[in-house]
Amino acid sequence: MATKSDLIPRVITAIVALPLLAALVIYAPHWGFWLLVFAAGAVSIWEFCGITFAEEHPAGRIFAVVAGLGLMAVLYWADEFFVPAVVAATILTLLFYLFWYRDQERVTHYIGSTITAMVYAGLLLSFVAMLNRDLGDAGWMWVFMVLGLVWGSDTGAYFAGNALGKHKLYESVSPNKSIEGAVGGLTATIAVAFGFNALFAYLFPELWEPMAVWQVLALAIPANILGQTGDLAESLIKRAHDVDDSGTIIYGHGGILDRIDALFFAAPWVYYFALYGV
DSSP: OOOGGGHHHHHHHHHHHHHHHHHHHHHSOHHHHHHHHHHHHHHHHHHHHHHHTTTTOHHHHHHHHHHHHHHHHHHHHOGGGHHHHHHHHHHHHHHHHHHSOSOGGGHHHHHHHHHHIIIIIIITTHHHHHHHHHSGGGHHHHHHHHHHHHHHHHHHHHHHHHHHOOSEEETTTEEEEEHHHHHHHHHHHHHHHHHHHHHHHHHOTTTOOOOOHHHHHHHHHHHHHHHHHHHHHHHHHHHHTTOSOSOSSBTTTBSHHHHHHHHHHHHHHHHHHHHHOO
């Protein structure tokens, strides 16, 4: 959870970035939005490896980005070849470190970090682009939905935590997070889900089939739990390596990982719910 001193730079960044993101989601062709997700995946993989092993093996960091982007491209553009691509990426990772390790005692750490970076920071993020691709004309609305659920949770947790937070949620992993903040995040996520469902059904009745109450709750509650645990998972990675931020690329927010960590866990749920739950 952000501190109070983070609020002004966060607001400034949001004012600048959100209209640009909204325009890209709505008006860009699918491949254009995929390029944005692709670029975010590249930075996320780069930052993840920067946390875990980059100083020990800079070349491995570059390999992780290239291999991870290859898997993201195959999943989006040629998913029928995805399983062979995963096999190839796994074998190539092992071969890379077989012939180019820096510290033999640490080589399994390099291998594990590389594969985790490709899957966690790359492939999981691809589901945001797949929402836009696979949900037809309503795809851009589902992108807004998943972003709204995640960022609504973050906002609700921030204000509820600062105003009411007294009981630590998981102090050993993320000392600033509170149970009250988590409840505030859940409440905000549910409110966003109902709000977007009503708004889309009102503005675009030909594109958006309104969800029943139980469907909204079935979408929002797991998405929030997954999003908040995704945030905690990234906090665990940073705490394990004594790192405060994954990077400095976003003013007021740290790195890409710090801003979208919840999306990694929530986006796959929203994607499959959108395909099969409505």
